[in-house]
Amino acid sequence: MPQNSVCLFDFPFQIQCQSMSGSLYAEAVILPYVLKFIGHGEFLEDAEGFIMSHSTLVGNSGASMAKSCNIPCSLSFGSTNLCGTLVSTGSSGSEGTVLKETRILLEFKAGSFMKYQLPRINGSYILQCSSGGFTCTMGSCGCVRGGKVSIDSQDRLWSFAITIDGNVNIKGSTGDQSIGELHSFGDGGSTSVKMDGLFSRNVIHDELRLVQPWNDFYRNSYFHLDFSCEAISKKMEEYNTVCHVLNGLCAPSSEVLSVSSCVDIMMPKDASVSANFKTKEVVHGDLLVSVQGKVENIHSLVCKWERCVPGNEKYSLCIHIADNNHAVYIRGYSNKHSTVGIGPGATVTFHRVRLKQHGLLLTSETYIEVATVLVLVLNKPTNHGETPNVRVQLAGFILDDGSSLCCGWADDARAELLLRLQEIAHLDASFNLKLSKGGNSTNLQYTIGCCLEKMLKKHTSVTVKNCGIPPDFSCRDLDASSVSDKVLNRLEDKLLKFIVLNACWKGSLNVITSALDPDDINGFNVELPVPIQNMRMLWIEEVFPVDPLEEARRLCDILENS
């Protein structure tokens, strides 16, 4: 599966969904194009909220992407047809800017599955930007927070197909016969394409295909983005650039490894075996592979943990797959509904599995302890419900898993869990006296979040920065400030320091992370000391407590088989 196309983290994606809890995730890539429409109308107003963007190719295509794109086209939807222009846009929103790959995570929230049950890997979609705005781009789009777009039942996600004079144009490189044939376009001639219903280039008999064939996908697309032959002939170079970019999304999928190949990579006998893969990638667990094998067994343990993220049940999963010579385990945490269809005897291809030196992991990473809190940006919540008490706009942590340090960033519920805001604030009576009204409730115990809420009513937004060098720090290294004109008093300063110390001096947690581009947090004007700049930067997607028994069992299995 191409790395720069729509693909799924949780596998396989279900066709039939029953009562679902928790979210499902898909990885997508933003296209660097915008549709500009001409004319007026009720539909046009909605259309202005559309964003169609695309990622650039890595490698040689970089130079071509520097050229701007401005091709007349039309977007048809049912009987409606909008005339417009396809315009390229950079990450800064300016035309002609050299594009950089923008990868995002789509979160399909519970309740939206029935509506979006058939997103197609390699398919292209238009997502209506919740913030609206004609000039909204990836970088400024409010619906993308931390590289993630959450889609619920109210959001609108439409598939689209590219047509030429009304004929469907399959994007796919010549020779990729599993997807279809792309006839080269020249001299204004029309194209005709053959569509192949197969998804995988590797035909597997009796394969359970959980996605619709391409021809059905394009036939059933909500939108058709149509280019006229005449327009293309006048903008041939620009059109070829667009095709080149879009074809890049359908680049031949990365090799699907056999189980034995994975074993050879993990434990190479011959240096040349690992020559195709960077050793460093395997050592650091950066290598994502596709692996195919026959399922021999699958363990799915019911999660007895207290739910840290309501509605989300994470299960420790271990899947045994084998070929004729070897067997491996794929481990990790997954939503319990993701394993429908996987059972002993099934031949399954797993995509985007992380290959490490001693095993295969579902795409997730775990780090265990909060060593230090780097940055904390706290805001007064804008809603007026009972929860949350506080809105953690951004929190940076130094995480220690016993082998290395890394820098993890989180917001909202995840940050609250890491900061332990739900715990009782064990501060002295004088602090409680200050918080309580009437001065007669020294025995009252407040949660840390509650204490913060009272403070933020006065200050609106507070920032705490750790000026120390990790992993050691003291309260003297913490610098707290308020955005309001009011100065933090001593007790408020004490509370903030208590929060940081409490987060660092507590037990372990499990986190699931994704890679973070440091540019994504620059909007907060965070200045990081050099030792931290060199650390691995991660975005914390999930936080949940450690279940010692289950973790111990999992480790036992790993050690037995290593």
Next chain:
Amino acid sequence: MDHLLHLVHVKILAADLLSVTIQHTSPPAFLRCGRTVARVELVGIVVSRDRREKFLSFVIDDGTGCVPCILWLNHQYLNASTSSGPSEFDPTAEMALKMSEEVRLGTLLRVRGKIATYRGAIQITVRDVVVEKDPNSEVLHWLQCVRLAKECYDLPPPSAQGGT
């Protein structure tokens, strides 16, 4: 100096910790399998406890050995000598005191801190203690020690690997 392990809290068993090599530099350095370690994490039972005015000393037994630990409680005295302000507005002393109250005989604790020496013997200067209510935590710690030793701690230092 191997900075990678130097910065993390190495998960270790008591027997392993008590057998580290002490380099008599200033400050002293501690080597485990040729790699410098400075911080450790232990899980064990409190088998001895001695509360003094400015510190709490206790011993952790994890079944492979007994490790002396010291938790300093003199932060208010230290803060008074600095310009950081009155100690009653720094929660460090208060939190250290609360931690000391959780160190009770027979309690299963997770202890994190820096390796130090006292009269030639290894001890831990405690950063924090966490009471582990689940007895499986001890077994989990053993397994984590074994796994991390195999995958990380026992590997030769980066310089010996040719810089990879």
